[in-house]
Amino acid sequence: MADKTTPERRLKNQAILYADCSVCDMQDKFAPAIWQFDKVVLTTQKVLRAAKILNIPVYVTTQNAARLGGTVAALEPLLAATGATTIDKTRFSMWVPELARHFASTAGSAAASAAESPAQCQVVIAGIESHICVTQTALDLLAAGHDVFVLADGVSSCNEQEVPLALARLRAEGATVTSSEGWLYETMGDAGIAEFREIAKLVKETNADTKTALSALLSKM
Structure with missing residues (x-):
């Protein structure tokens, strides 16, 4: 018998975090310092294009x-196309008060429609560095009650x-390590x-x- 249910997304309440932080970050000035930096850019470009299609909010x-x-x-046009929210900071974790306020606002409306509070988001992280900004951001998001997806072909150090040390720790802490x-x-x-x-x-x-990104970035996993 054919499936007669209305097609709907599996993951519905998402946000994408582009971890552009720490001294060696996703800025042209520091590109030579990051292992396989160009591969992280390739994956992030794909993710941002997908975010535009799927109308997923992006925070950088x-x-x-x-x-x-x-x-x-290389990412600026795609970030502009998604209407990404940009936050400057000094903290390593992206989970700064301004970002938390954005989530509270979005989650608040979602919670109201679902009669739940607080609403849980599925948060996707790409960027650098795996063991610093990505790890601290993921840990803070998990502590705040969100589901965390770390893209193994979209993070580096x-x-x-x-990289493998950070991803192993994040798996153990409850994050989902997956591919783009x-x-x-x-x-x-x-x-x-x-x-x-x-x-x-x-x-x-x-x-x-x-x-290319999978072959390079997952070679140490």
């Missing part, structure tokens, strides 16, 4: 932008050996949703970049 942080500069130029493509299909959950064709097209267009 910068670390002391007045001194260290803004987000890497200055020292490549730090795995996250995309889990988000959709059903080929019948309206955005499926666009996402399938995006996956096909970025197939070579995905293979």
Whole structure:
């Protein structure tokens, strides 16, 4: 018997955090210091394009932008297209009061419609550094009651050996470590949703970049 239910997304209350923080961050000035930096950029570009299609809110942080500069130029057009919220900070974790207020505002409306409080979000993290900003952000989000997805093909550190250590710790703490493509299909959950064709097209267009990023960034896992 055919499935007669209305197609809907599997993951419905999402936000994407682009961890652009710490001294060695996703800014052009520090690109040479990050292991496989260009591969992180490739994955983040795909994720941001998906966020635009799926209408998922994006939050990006910068670390002391007045001194260290803004987000890497290759991502700026995509961040603008998604209407990303940018927050400058000095704290390593992205879970600063301003970001928490954004979540409280979004979660508040979601909670009201679901008669729940507080609402739980599925938060996707990409960026650097795995063992510092990404880890501290994930731990804070977990403590705040959110589900955390860390994209293994979208995070890195200055020292490549730090990456598997950080991801292993985050798994143990309760975060979901997955790939960008795995996250995309889990988000959709059903080929019948309206955005499926666009996402399938995006996956096909970025197939070579995905293979490159996975081969490089997961080589130490």
